[in-house]
Amino acid sequence: MRQVLSVDSIHTFYGNIHALQGISLEVNEGEIVTLIGGNGAGKSTTLNTICGVVHAREGQVVFEGEDITTLPSHDIVLKGITQSPEGRRIFARLSVLENLTLGAYTRRDRAEFKRNLELVFELFPRLKERQTQFGGTLSGGEQQMLAIGRAMMAQPRLLLLDEPSMGLAPILVQEIFTIIDRLNREGTTILLVEQNAQIALSISDRGYVLQAGQIVLTGSGQELLTNPMVREAYLGEL
């Protein structure tokens, strides 16, 4: 299996706060890999370090054989990594269509744009119905769909999803994860961050458990789901 992403013992700081203390992980082509961990463990920071929103002070991020550790985020998009960020952060005062258009900012080919748009609308028919509506007027679930759709518009070779289930009703969580699973089956490599470990691990090939900026456990999705420590800490079982 071809390796798409390899993160090699990165240390990321916010001022004096040592948020990531030597994280290493890898993602292979066609996989869904999940990072689970409690609040403040460093999951979002890991994703942000990969896509260049923050930069690692030590260590290396290698994407498709190329060192991208110090690249600014707008160049990393060009390399083929996009993120649906924590809290969705869609452009509230732009229409759905404009949000998607911005997602495709790096894709200047019109025919390709139309194809991607059709693809996203096919994944999320509700977005198509609401394409002229302002992003801020969508419901939470629709906003999440828009955030994922926007990230897909750049045709990423690696899609980062930060807590897509956050604040959604269980039925919507199910719906979103069905779509994530489908995206992956259709060929998108995904690195997923979730608090909702049960559902995330159940569709994942592999997973990592993050604690206080370090990886404490790794294994296949099934292994982690049955691991006693994971069950206790993240699945609410004793």
Add this chain to the structure above:
Amino acid sequence: MAIRNGTRAGLIFGFIMVFLILIGVPETINVILQEATTNIDVETGQVINTAAFLFVMGVVAGFAAARKEEPDPLSGAVLSGLIAGLITGATTGLMIIILRSLALSEIDLREYLDKLSPTAIESLALRLSPILAGGAHVLIFALSGATGGLLNWIGRGPWRGPVGQMISNTRDRLARLPIVAQAQNSPITRYVVWAAVIAVVMIVPQFLNDYWSFVLGTVGIYVIMGLGLNIVVGMAGLLDLGNVAFFAVGAYTVGLLTAPEPVGVLWDFWTALIFGIVLAGLAGVILGVPVLRLRGDYLAIVTLGLGEIIRILIRSDLLKDFTGGPRGVRDISGPSLFGLEIGSERTFLYFILVGIFLLIFVTIRLKNSRVGRAWIAMREDETVAQAMGINTLNYKLLAFGMGAAFAGLGGVLFASRNQFTGPEDHTLLVSINVLAVVIVGGMNSIPGVILGAFALKGLPEILRQLDEYRVLVFGGLLVVMMILRPEGLWPSQRTRLQFSDEDEPVPIELSSATSAAPTPIKADVEEQKQAATR
């Protein structure tokens, strides 16, 4: 309800009237009206004009009072208007009894308030004796207040139901006609509308004298600067308080390149114009490099300092030999076309108008382009914009440079029209005025910028009769305007969304790339609401 609403409006308007009288507004309006209507003799005119002014104010008071009344019984609206009028009238009536008595006993009130001249008081008292004058005020305000209440009721009263229905039905039916729909979507309609607008605007100066051409020219220059700053503040979301720096670059470029002193190269105006725009734009980019890494408040403060630095530099002794120091630059040349000097204020106004249309064209093109979208994304969420692949620093520089170039053009026009520029043309006030144009008009809206420039640079000229109270009245009007329309006079759709209720979706129609069938947004919203209440 009627009593409370009426009393409240009455007190407010009574207070406003006292204030207006003290600063001489009625007399000013009287003078303006007298100039406009020459065939009435002065004394009759005095009475009619004042009475008309009082009546109009009373109508406004009554209208305001009736605003919160129930639509149904007509009596509520009229009663609250009447009460408002009575109270306003009683207030001004009392005041006029005192003023008129004092004036008749030969006490010169101008010692205390210079607007209270005997003639002003005479007009206000409608040339009547004190007591009669007081009574007349009460009567006029009572009548006009009730009229205002009635007008308000008519405006939204029960009769509006069927008639309003009919109007909106007809409109809907018209909109559904294939021809209308086709015309609405066709670019030809747009061209025709634009051609009509341009034609009308181009005819207007023919009816203006030199003074009003000059005033409109100033408004126009502020429209140009406002369009520029709107790119920076409205589209890209960068709070720039140093716009005057680039205005100064433009003004001094044309000044130094075309005036005989202090440099004396005596270039042609058109070359200087291009240099002015380009240099200002370049200055924007160069100064932007260190400055634009800052966000929000810091950016505002640093740009503010930048404007001041430029002004201090140009008036300094150090650069006196290059900039003329405090004395400025004289005899700046104006444009000429095919050998013809553009000398008169009117021709210069045309020149400015052409510039405005060009810039509006550029702005619209930018707004709907990749660049415009990048700016908006950056303004909404810089981090996410970067994560979409937008190089935000470059786009900030571009916005800053474009804003600077527009301001530079403003400076070129300003200096060349006045044939002079000096340090005092380039104070902080210029930056603040331009920013106010953008905000008062409505962020990110081209008609907003135009209205804002009229409100901020045209209105003060109309109020010029008020002399030293001009700024006070102007300030008051601005405050009232921002309370009534916090989103600006003509906001863009996006801004409207921000200021509207959060849970009230604003459906809009934006051009869709896939041109799918229009979606039943209304129905969806209803559905959502129902789902929310369930």
